[in-house]
Amino acid sequence: MQNAIAHFDVDQNLKSYLEFQTYPFSLSPNYFPQIENATSLELVSIKSQSQINEEVLHHLPNLKMIITRTVGTNHVDQELCQKRNIKIATLPNYGSQVVAEHALGLLLCGARNIVFAxxxxxxxxxxYQNFLGSSLFGKTIGVIGMGKIGQALTKLLQPFGMQVLAYDIYQDQKIAQQLGFSYKPLKQLLKTADFIVICASLNGETQHLLNLETLALIKEGAVLVNIARGEIIDTKALLKYHTKFKAICLDVVDNEAHFDKTNQLLSLKNIVLTPHIAFYSDKTIKTIGEQTTLLVKQFIKDHTL
Known part of the structure; x- marks a missing residue:
């Protein structure tokens, strides 16, 4: 099995928790010349920077399992994997609390001009005269996506005395009652909220959920935070409406693999950017490493005669 397993998108912090071969780069055709025994690989672990499509799978004829060290799977062609009988495993429970903490940090940065100051x-x-802040107390926040991250954020917000509105196609009224938030239609949430945080997963229904039509509904002076996926916001539409926001705080952007100094978002004076680090903490790296290792060991057990 030594040559049959490899991990990609691995930094030095995660490397210490993983067994078998590790690579710092994504699993993509450009890097295949640097991968040892690619045709022998039966299991790979990746992150969202690795786009698993027909071109990539063509180089991996013996692949049996993909572990994506993420919650979502939008970077993996699931239909193609199903045709090739390739199993896909995710890590759904590694860091909701940590991601919510980062969302709160970005929220405070935007509300209180911390980065700009x-x-x-x-x-x-x-x-101080150019940095009049917005208090969170007594304001309304809209959380788009009330899954584990949205719920963790709602708990963190309780001491701030905010009214929490939520938009989610899957509504759990019991959780809403327990945490003290209410579900609203998307358009009503956008029109009402002083602060908006995107916590939703990326799928066909949420891609460009914030677009020319929906961004136009948001009130002047709102703070927008996205710690989910960049593609949930239509970047061209955001560039058109950016002046209406007090701050736009993004941990994720569209097409992250090609982000560079020419990105138009960098021209905005009210932008706060972090490079997809909401998940990245000492605790989550340890958890990701341990959970990935458990899945690898189970794979070895299942495929060893």
């Missing part, structure tokens, strides 16, 4: 201080300007 820091830039002034770094440039030798120590003046």
């Amino acid at each position: 820091n830039k002034d201080c770094q440039n030798g300007q120590f003046a």
Whole structure:
């Protein structure tokens, strides 16, 4: 099995928790010349930067299992994997709390101008007059996607005294009652909320959920946070409506693999960006490593005569 298992998109922090071959790059055709015994691989573990499609699978004729160290699977061609009898495993429970913490951090950065004020201080300007903040207390926040991350964020928000509205196609009224939020139609939420946080998974229904029509509904001076997937926001539409926001705080962007200094989002004065680090903490890296290793061991057990 030594040559049959490999992990991709692995940094030094995660590497210490994984057995077998690790690579720092994504699983993509450009890197296949650097992969040892690619045709012998039976199991690979990846992150969302690896796009598993027909071209990639063509180089992996013996692949039996993909472990994606993510909650979502939108980067994996599931239909093609099913045709080839390739099993797909995810890690659905590794970091909801940590991601929610990052969402709260971005929310506070946007509301209180923390990043923008820091830039002034770094440039030798120590003046408060340009950074009037927005208090969270008594305001309305709209959470798009009330799954595990949305629920964790709602719990973190309780001391702030905010009214929490939620949009989700799957509604759990028992959870809503327990956590003290109410479900609303998307358009009503967007029109009402002072702060909006996207926690939804990416699928056919949520891709470009925030577009020209829906972004137009959001009130002036709102703070927008996205810690889910970049493709949930139509970037072209966001560029058109960016001036209506007090702050746009994104941990994810569309087409992250090709992000560079020419990205148009960097031209916005009210943008706060972090490079998809909401999940990335000491606790979650340990959990990801341990859960991935358990899946690998089970695979070996199932495929060893």
